[in-house]
Amino acid sequence: MSTTRKLTMAQAISEAMAQEMTRDPNVFVMGEDIGAYGGIFGATGGLLDKFGPDRIMDTPISETAFIGTATGAAAAGLRPIVELMFVDFFGVCMDQIYNHLAKNTYMAGGNLKLPVVLTTAIGGGYNDAAQHSQCLYATFAHMPGLKVVVPSNAYDAKGLMIQAIRDDNPVMFMYHKGIMGLPWMAYFEGSSNEVPEAGYTIPFGQAKVVREGQDATIVTISQMVQKALLAADELAREGINAEVIDLRTLVPLDRAAVLKSVAKTGRLLIADEDYLGFGLTGEISATVAENLDTVVLKAPIKRLALPNVPIPYSRPLEQFVIPQVKGIVEAVQKLMQARMAEGVAA
Amino acid sequence: MQASPEKLLWMYETMVEIRNYEETMANVYLEGKLPPQIQKGLAFDIGSGPVPGEMHLAAGQEPVAVGVCAHLKKEDTVVGTHRPHHFAIAKGVPLDKMTAEMFGKVTGLGKGKGGHMHLFDPEHKFSCSGIIGASLPPACGAGLAAKKMGEDWVAVAFFGEGAANQGSFHESLNLAALWRLPVIFVCEDNNWAISVPKSNATSIEWVADRASAYGIPGIKVANNDALEVYEAVAPAIERARLGEGPSLIEVKTDRYLGHFQGDPEVYRPKDEVSNLRKNDPIPKLAALLKSRGLMTDAEEGVIVARAKERVAGAFAFARQSAYPAAQDALNDVFA
Numbered sequence: 001m002s003t004t005r006k007l008t009m010a011q012a013i014s015e016a017m018a019q020e021m022t023r024d025p026n027v028f029v030m031g032e033d034i035g036a037y038g039g040i041f042g043a044t045g046g047l048l049d050k051f052g053p054d055r056i057m058d059t060p061i062s063e064t065a066f067i068g069t070a071t072g073a074a075a076a077g078l079r080p081i082v083e084l085m086f087v088d089f090f091g092v093c094m095d096q097i098y099n100h101l102a103k104n105t106y107m108a109g110g111n112l113k114l115p116v117v118l119t120t121a122i123g124g125g126y127n128d129a130a131q132h133s134q135c136l137y138a139t140f141a142h143m144p145g146l147k148v149v150v151p152s153n154a155y156d157a158k159g160l161m162i163q164a165i166r167d168d169n170p171v172m173f174m175y176h177k178g179i180m181g182l183p184w185m186a187y188f189e190g191s192s193n194e195v196p197e198a199g200y201t202i203p204f205g206q207a208k209v210v211r212e213g214q215d216a217t218i219v220t221i222s223q224m225v226q227k228a229l230l231a232a233d234e235l236a237r238e239g240i241n242a243e244v245i246d247l248r249t250l251v252p253l254d255r256a257a258v259l260k261s262v263a264k265t266g267r268l269l270i271a272d273e274d275y276l277g278f279g280l281t282g283e284i285s286a287t288v289a290e291n292l293d294t295v296v297l298k299a300p301i302k303r304l305a306l307p308n309v310p311i312p313y314s315r316p317l318e319q320f321v322i323p324q325v326k327g328i329v330e331a332v333q334k335l336m337q338a339r340m341a342e343g344v345a346a
Numbered sequence: 347m348q349a350s351p352e353k354l355l356w357m358y359e360t361m362v363e364i365r366n367y368e369e370t371m372a373n374v375y376l377e378g379k380l381p382p383q384i385q386k387g388l389a390f391d392i393g394s395g396p397v398p399g400e401m402h403l404a405a406g407q408e409p410v411a412v413g414v415c416a417h418l419k420k421e422d423t424v425v426g427t428h429r430p431h432h433f434a435i436a437k438g439v440p441l442d443k444m445t446a447e448m449f450g451k452v453t454g455l456g457k458g459k460g461g462h463m464h465l466f467d468p469e470h471k472f473s474c475s476g477i478i479g480a481s482l483p484p485a486c487g488a489g490l491a492a493k494k495m496g497e498d499w500v501a502v503a504f505f506g507e508g509a510a511n512q513g514s515f516h517e518s519l520n521l522a523a524l525w526r527l528p529v530i531f532v533c534e535d536n537n538w539a540i541s542v543p544k545s546n547a548t549s550i551e552w553v554a555d556r557a558s559a560y561g562i563p564g565i566k567v568a569n570n571d572a573l574e575v576y577e578a579v580a581p582a583i584e585r586a587r588l589g590e591g592p593s594l595i596e597v598k599t600d601r602y603l604g605h606f607q608g609d610p611e612v613y614r615p616k617d618e619v620s621n622l623r624k625n626d627p628i629p630k631l632a633a634l635l636k637s638r639g640l641m642t643d644a645e646e647g648v649i650v651a652r653a654k655e656r657v658a659g660a661f662a663f664a665r666q667s668a669y670p671a672a673q674d675a676l677n678d679v680f681a
């Protein structure tokens with residue numbers, strides 16, 4: 001058994017990168033302010049001192065160029081990790097991502113490997129407004145050709161990052177700012193946890209039951225996992241036992257884990273910080289709807305996500321649109337009272 | 347072009363106002379963000395206090411804003427950056443509404459929906475964005491509109507030297523040059539893009555040298571000096587108003603504060619800021635005004651007091667204003 005210590009998610013991510021860089025000389029990191037600054041959200045903290053500027057490369061603010069460079073370098077045999085500070089900024093370089101990084105392997109008939117890890121910060125809750133607070137993981141999951149990893153805690157983040165670096169495909173690695181354990185932003189304590197010193201991997205496409213229960217299933221991801229756990233504690237005090245499922249990766253998606261849990265509880269809430277329309281909550285709902293021949297629901301599915309508005313700056317407005325612990329509690333309470341239409345219920 | 351006494355006095359007072367605004371904001375921003383009011387274990391909480399979220403201040407960079415905007419009229423368009431206050435103030439955006447926006451209040455420019463990086467004032471033709479390099483294309487659009495409408499209006503795009511490496515910079519310069527748009531592209535070179543110095547991000551020393559690649563004038567202003575900016579920009583404005591096309595201007599300026607408030611600035615040489623502050627452009631312009639007999643000590647006192655009063659009034663207005671109702675978040679997605 002290797003030793004463990006409590007790490008923040010930011011520390012776990014940079015440790016994973018450092019271990020893989022030591023193991024494999026083809027791994028290197030590029031991005032804005034990832035060197036001396038250590039990444040605005042700490043994901044590359046300490047790496048410049050360990051590996052020097054040849055492998056920890058600060059880039060100009062030229063996302064199209066440096067993300068395209070990652071694709072080209074990967075095609076040539078390297079394994080780039082490339083960071084774009086906020087997911088919102090992918091707008092300026094989307095072509096390099098969705099027309100090239102995501103499609104070239106397929107268009108080459110599988111004869112091209114593009115082992116790129118694209119890291120980026122997601123999420124709101126600290127009033128950074130419409131261009132700096134989105135999650136957008138569903139946007140990337142929507143486009144074929146990208147694996148999408150969205151950890152909720154330090155332990156998972158390290159194992160998933162090592163897995164991502166070793167994967168021969170493009171992987172989006174999206175970390176929520178509000179669980180990185182930064183000294184300058186409120187975060188959920190549950191996101192900093194015990195992490196083994198030695199390297200380890202966590203396979204993609206394996207959701208985790210982070211809390212067992214039999215009354216209702218809460219399917220969620222990223223920071224919302226931490227909120228769902230707090231909500232489940234509150235519900236337990238009222239005698240409602242919610243099962244909380246952390247999807248961990250959207251592509252591949254562990255549909256079986258969702259179906260298994262819903263088959264047990266008969267009630268499903270999907271809690272998400274991404275936009276409601278055409279997103280994760282719809283995808284999970286569809287998965288259950290398509291399996292109603294084997295899964296029996298006791299209540300209609302509930303979805304909690306950002307209503308389809310850009311994220312407002314003002315605190316009362318932002319708190320209103322981003323699902324909070326209280327909202328999850330209330331949604332599960334309603335779920336417990338709801339019934340299926342006559343003749344449909346079990 | 348010589349600056350008239352009125353222009354010089356306007357530039358001075360506006361610089362004083364901007365500096366006081368930024369320093370006041372730096373203090374107000376800290377309210378509620380430090381221990382013991384915040385979560386245990388944190389040193390600073392960006393999401394607390396009356397003005398939460400990121401905050402980029404422009405103390406030290408006043409000459410760029412006033413030296414350019416002194417040439418503008420209300421119908422001219424200004425597109426600013428993520429560090430927008432100095433541009434907005436110099437363009438005449440009402441201080442009350444702008445400040446209320448940063449407090450997230452319903453009386454703000456965007457009813458609290460936009461915040462500090464997203465100030466929109468269609469009446470004074472000002473806008474900005476938190477996306478680096480985003481100011482140039484919409485300035486081309488304003489220029490195209492002026493041209494199609496047969497007006498002599500111009501559009502100014504401000505952007506940092508970091509933004510000059512964004513694709514939108516090159517695309518916009520080419521397009522504006524090709525279509526002879528009345529646009530003035532102003533690169534505000536404070537040498538830093540967050541933690542990355544210009545020398546680590548840009549292959550040449552002067553961004554203005556890139557103008558020749560697009561066949562337009564490139565103008566260099568080596569000092570952080572309002573009058574120098576004013577004089578250097580004049581031919582570009584004239585050229586634009588006469589329908590002769592765009593220009594690129596680069597001004598060397600100084601960032602006195604962190605990239606954003608709360609920035610630990612581990613990347614910055616320790617004595618850099620104190621050295622930069624020795625060249626403070628505000629006392630410099632005051633000295634010039636006095637040497638030309640345009641301002642006495644007593645008049646200086648009046649000007650400074652007047653500027654500070656406006657700033658204090660704006661913060662008071664913002665504090666006293668109400669928050670929007672939570673449900674208002676669902677409105678305004680479409681016009």
Ligand SMILES: Cc1ncc(C[n+]2csc(CCOP(=O)(O)OP(=O)(O)O)c2C)c(N)n1
Pocket residue numbers: 032061063085089092427428429476477478479505506507508509510536538539540605
């Ligand atoms: C497209 C995009 N990439 C990255 C960022 C993150 N970012 C915010 S400010 C900044 C530095 C900008 O430097 P510069 O253009 O020189 O302006 P300054 O901050 O010095 O005023 C960066 C990289 C962003 N906001 N948008």
